[in-house]
Amino acid sequence: MTAPVVLDFARDLAAVLAELRSDLVGVYLHGSAALGGFVPARSDVDILVVVEESSDAEGRRKLGEAIAAAARDCPGVGLELSVITAATARELGSCQYEVHVNTTGTEAAVVIGGDSDTDLILHCAVCRAHAVAVAGPPAEQVFGEVSRDRIVRATLDELDWALEHAPTTYAVLNACRALRFAVEGIQCSKVEAAGWYLERHPDNPVVLSALAAQRGDSAEPPGADEAKDFVRGVTSQLVSL
Incomplete structure (x- = not known):
């Protein structure tokens, strides 16, 4: 069972994302929050956000900064979140992300996408099988099968x-x-x-x-x-x- 404090945080973040992106497809909790074993003193909150369309670098930067600001009260040791397009969720392709946000360090890190991230292979596979859909359709309708x-x-x-x-x-x-x-x-x-x-x-x-x-x-x-x-x-x- 997902900890209520994590679900509340994820729902609040999903509401912020819905205001920022009219093409928001869904917000999905994965990692220990979905699989079990979440320990506030040692676990981060893992989220994949799926949007329909890619945006330019400035749009990605603004989105990342807004997510980092909304994550200040993240439970656990912080937030690790990637935004990907619906096409990437279905097919992975070259594993590109729109923006990645990590608040587990002393300062929030916002990384503008463009490079490939093979961690998305594991994240998407876990999401398809186990994610908690905080917003949007069930994960198996959004994430494709991974061999x-x-x-x-x-x-x-x-x-x-x-x-x-x-x-x-x-x-x-x-x-x-x-x-x-x-x-x-x-x-x-x-x-x-x-x-x-x-x-x-x-x-x-x-x-x-x-x-x-x-x-x-x-x-x-x-x-x-x-x-x-x-x-x-x-x-x-x-x-x-």
Whole structure:
């Protein structure tokens, strides 16, 4: 169940977007808010916004700045949001976005689109299967199917990024989630994925440590070397499956 405070925030943001864009198609919650495992002290709010038409750079900038301003009271550690066109939601194509807004840092970041973002492969796949439609039609009517191979390739890129840039808890739990999808075709939260992994490997200390840190039961996340070894092991399994 999505936390009421997250739903209220997303609905308020959807109202702002509806005033800004007459071609708004929908606003979709994904990530931990939709999959479960949202922890206010550690989770961000993930949203995909779909509009019918692309706009010029100035229009994208104004839209991004308005979203950042509306996100000042975002629950959790902040907002991570991308605006994409309906065509991108259906087909992904080159994975271009209109604007990306991230308020999880000390200052809000507004990035004008134009470049491709392969993270959209994973975000759109999760949205199609699990998104909460805050505004607009059900997600399966907006987001096209994404092939298993494309999801796995994007997952491998995400795991490589996590090894270099993400906290060890995120990297380990995301690896569990990637492995479950590759084995069973099931998308789930990081916490649920850790539980799935531990059912098969009950004494794995790296996953146990990551899960405890994610839940707030322990302040000690997995060590960097142990996390890298675990993620690299999962990556090898993904390549061979």
